[in-house]
Amino acid sequence: MITFKGVHKWFKKLHVLNDINLHITPGEVLVVCGPSGSGKSTLIRTINQLEPINDGSLIVDGMDLSDKKTDLNKLRAEVGFVFQQFNLYPHLSVIGNITLAPTKIRNIPKKEAEEQAMALLTRVGLAEKRDAYPLQLSGGQQQRVAIARALAMKPRIMLFDEPTSALDPEMIGEVLAVMKDLALSGMTMVVVTHEMGFAREVAHRVVFMDNGVILEEAPPEDFFMRPQHERAKQFLRQLLTPMQCECP
C-alpha cells in the first residue's frame, strides 16, 4: 500500500529523513513515535506529498510519487490527513466542512453528500453538531469532525499527525476511541503519536525514529517489552515515568 525505498529528505543542510525503507500493507495500523525533531511528522507528510522527497522512491496506493506526472491532487483525494491543530475551515459549519471536498472534487450531489456526512457524524458521536461552527466546539469535538471530514472522501489510507497532542487530557479518549473504531474497520492507518496506550492496543507495528533514521520497527509487544536501541529505551522510560528524567 505504501512503500518507502531509500527515501532521503533535507531541509537545507538538515538531513530530516535518512534512508527510510518501510513497507505498509493494506489494513495495517502503523504507529510512528520518537522524540521531537526526529523526523516523524516529516515522514507522514511525505506520504501525501505535503513535503516532497529529495531522493529515493515512494509508492502510495500504486502511484509513484517520484514521478513528476503523478497527479498529486488525485493522490491526496485518496489519502485522508488529520492534523495536530485540526485545521477545520472556520468559515463553514460542521456539515459544510465535511461536504465541501466530496461535492467539489468528487461531484457528489449535495443531498447525498449531506446524508453521508450525517452518517459519519453519527459514527464520531456528533450528529447534533451538524450546524455548529468549528470555533463553537471543543478541541476533541473539532478533531472528531476533522476525522469525519477526511473520511468523507472515502480514503484508502488515513494519516494522523499527532492527533491528540493539542487536546486537553479529558478529550484525548474520545478521539482515540474514534481512531480505534476506524482501525477495527480495516482502514490502513499511519499514526504519529505519543499515546503509547493506543500503540500497544491498536497498532500492528511500531516504528521508532531518531535523527531522521528508523531505529526500531517491531510489533508493539516487542517494542515495549524488549526495545533494542539505547535511545528507544531512554525514550520509553521518559514517556512512562517523566518525573525520573535523566537530565544532565
Add this chain to the structure above:
Amino acid sequence: MLNYTFNWSIITSGQYFDWLVTGLLTTLKLSAVSIVLAFVLGLLIAVMRMGHNRPFRWFAHVYLEFFRNTPLLVQIFFWYFGSYKILPTFINDWLNETGFEFAAAAIALTIYTSAFIAEDIRSGVLSIPKEQMEAARSAGFSYLRSMQYIILPQAVRITIPPLVNQFLNVAKNSSLAMTIGVMEMTYQARQVESYTFRGFEAFTAATVVYLALSIIITALVNIYNEKVLNAHKAA
C-alpha cells in the same frame, strides 16, 4: 451681517430637482459598475500576485505599483483623451454610441480601485494561517480551488473593513468624472449653481447625497457580513 436668504425650494422641485436626480442616478450607476468590476478585478490581480506563475506575478506587481501610484484624475484623462488615439476605430465608434465619457470614467475608477482592493485582499490572505492551505491541499483541492473555496472566503471576511473604505472611495471619487463631462451628481450640482447662483443649496444637496450614499454602502456591507457570512458565528 448675513444677508443671504436660503431658497431650498429651487432644488427640491422643478427642473433643477430633475437635474440633481439624474445626476444622482448617474453617480449610482457609475459607482455600482465600478465597485463590482473593481472587486472582481482586484480578486483576480490578488490571486495572480500570490500565485506560482512568474509572468502573472510580475504582471500583477507592475499593475499594482503603476495604478496605485498615479493620480486618479490623470488616469481618467488618460482613458478619455489618451486611449482614443490608440484604440481601434470600431471600438471607438462603439464607445461613442454607448457614452464614451461614462465608459472612460468607469474604466479608470475600476482599474484604480482594483489595485487597492487587490492589496487589501492580499494582506487578508496573508493573515490566514498556512495550515488552512495545507488542509485544503491535503483534501485534494488544487491551488486555485483552495483559494476559491477555503482561503478567499476567509480572507474577504477579514478584508471587509478596508473593502468598505474602498467602496466609499469609489462613490466619492466618481465625482471626478465630471471633469470629462459625465453628468453625475457633482456635475449637475455645478450646473444648478451656474443657472441659479444658488451654490450653497446645490452643493449642500450634493453633500447630503454623498453622505447618504456612503452610509447606505456601509450598512449594506455590514448586513451582508452578519447575515450572509455568519461573521458572528465563524469569528
